[in-house]
Amino acid sequence: MSTKASLAHDHIQKHQSRWEQTSLDIWNYAELALHEERSSLRLQEELQREGFTIETGVGGMPTAFIATWGSGRPIIGFLGEFDALGGLSQKAVPYREPLQEGAPGHGCGHNLLGTAPLAAVIALKAQMEAEGLPGTIQYFGCPAEENLSGKAFMAREGAFTHLDAALTWHPGAITRVQTGSSSANNAANFVFRGRSAHAAGDPQNGRSALDAVQLMNLGVEFLREHIPSTARIHYVISHGGEQPNVVPPYAKVWYLVRGVDRNEVDHVWERVMACARGAAEMTDTAFEVEWLKAIHHVLPNDPLIDLLEDVIFRVGGPSFDEDDHAFARELARSISPQQRKSALQNLQLEGQLSDDTLLLDQPFPRPPLPPQGRGSTDVAEVSWSCPTAQFWATTQIIGTPGHSWQVVAQGGSPIGQKGMITAAHILAEAGYELLRNEEILQKAKEDFLKRTGGKPYKSALPEGLTPPFHQFATS
Ligand SMILES: [Zn+2]
Ligand SMILES: [Zn+2]
Known part of the structure; x- marks a missing residue:
């Protein structure tokens, strides 16, 4: 590893069990969109303890928050999500067994998604403090990614427009920068x-x-x-x-x-x-x-994509041990050959892997063509507000269906946690680069202005719409 933010990486390693526990707590809470009170608070407490200033109620949502540390420019944002999906409760075992029948579960891995940038900003703070490095880092607690697109309500208030860059990731079957868009x-x-x-x-x-x-x-x-x-x-x-x-x-x-x-x-x-x-x-x-x-489709940003790809190869992928591989082999029995084939097609890796490869521990370069994901993400709203880039980190086996009990199982297991720690290292390293490299930020800004035509962000939400708390109200 020829990484540059060595203090930050040491910090992540030293606190690894703390971050694993944070992600497990959120995995256990498994709260639905706009009702993620405990998950949001769990993340806020970690940030508060580290001296971050916290603003809550962003976009009119009590579980949305912005945690800030440092001062002056550049201002780098890290996006965290933490909502679960209904009906997907599942134990961290490689066969179908609900923790609580019919209850929600982390079927998109957002317990990992929200924790990696948490680990990264706290580690970066340690590095910045030690070096006296100027700049501001912000963790965005983004609720209700699933179904209700919380970031759209945050973006409408202009929560992201002041950022020089925003970074985030998503759990997946590969460690690779995201180059495509979304619906x-x-x-x-x-x-x-x-x-x-x-x-x-x-x-x-x-x-x-x-x-x-x-x-x-x-x-x-x-x-x-x-x-x-x-x-x-x-x-x-x-x-x-x-x-x-x-x-x-x-x-x-x-x-x-x-x-x-x-x-x-x-x-x-x-x-x-x-x-x-x-x-x-x-x-x-x-x-x-x-x-x-x-919401909009995602607006990619080439200079940030180049940076993330470079950083991903500097950091490397997660290392899985024999227990992880045994878990993977058993879980793979619940995934059909057709599901695996579709996944390999989507990854543009068809014919490139041996049949028994389940967990990708090496980082991959971007695919020949930017994948046009048919799914959506509210990260799109951030990408129209400021230069934004995302990557995948390996937290699941190839062919894992999206929004499934298999995602929940792996997100509560060491496989998911190892991918999450990898993501934290990538975010910290990329954040460190951005804090010190004005040239990349300038190029990212130019690319952003070219793609938006210099037009300010305009929300797609109907005028006056308030966050739909009723959609997942339990009482
Ligand atoms: Zn999802
Ligand atoms: Zn997701």
Whole structure:
């Protein structure tokens, strides 16, 4: 390892068990979007103890915070997430066994995601202090990445526009810089209201809200053939009535529409709205749209991508031991050959690995083509606010499905923790470079201005939308 931030790396190593425990605590809390009180506090306490100043309630969300240390420029931001996903509770074992049936679980590895930048900023602070290095480091506690895009509410307040650069990572099956973009999206509940009636006694007097939901969905099914192939439309019926012998007066369907950019999303969204209007007309019901979020696609930044790639190779990948490999082999039994094949295709590594390679411990160079991820991330909002870059670190075996119990299992195991510690080293090393290298920051800024055309960040959220705390309210 020919890294430069040696004090920071020593600090991360010395405190490794502290960071493992932090990630395990958050893994155990497994709190849903906008209700991550304990997880947020757990991270804040570590930062407070180190002398960071903490601002909470960012973007109108009690679990969002910014922790700051240092003074003056440059100002480097590190993004941490910590929300879980519903229904994915799972023990840290390589076979399906919920910790608590039906409870949430860290199916996207955000317990690791939030802890790595925590370890990095605290280690960087130690290095800056020892060297008397000027500049400011900030940890952004970003709630509700899943489904509700907390960063969109933070960005709308301008929480990221003052940064010279922002860095983050995501757990994955590879250690590699991210060069691609992501999908922009909109999400909303469509709430239909009709009129109740006895389903057999006087159905002629009923107006079914469920019929409206079904007709809207049917319209959307026909629509699919006539939208760009890059767009995606997903829905779940979150309320379909109470019982079959009552005409449902109330029904709700939750829609998520993705496209390559805001234009594509706006276009498809207008046509989904037409399906809703048509369904209401056909069924003599009324509907309202309860917005949840709207975000952009990720704007890459070439100078920061180059820096991260260089740093990743300086730091190296995680080292897995025989216990990890044994865990990986057993877990791999739950992953189909087709899932592995798709994963290798997405990674652009088809035909390059032996069949028994499950855990990638070496860093990889960027793939020949920037991958166009069809998924979305609210990191996009940061990327339109300031120069931003991301990377993956290996915390899971190849073929692990996204948002799955297998992610939860590995995120609570040494495999996930080793990847997380690697990510902390990469973030600290890259942060140290940025604090000392004005030239990279200048180039990153130029690239950012070129891509945004110098236009200031504009939120995609509908005017006046407040964070949708109700979506995952438990009581
Ligand atoms: Zn996710
Ligand atoms: Zn995620």
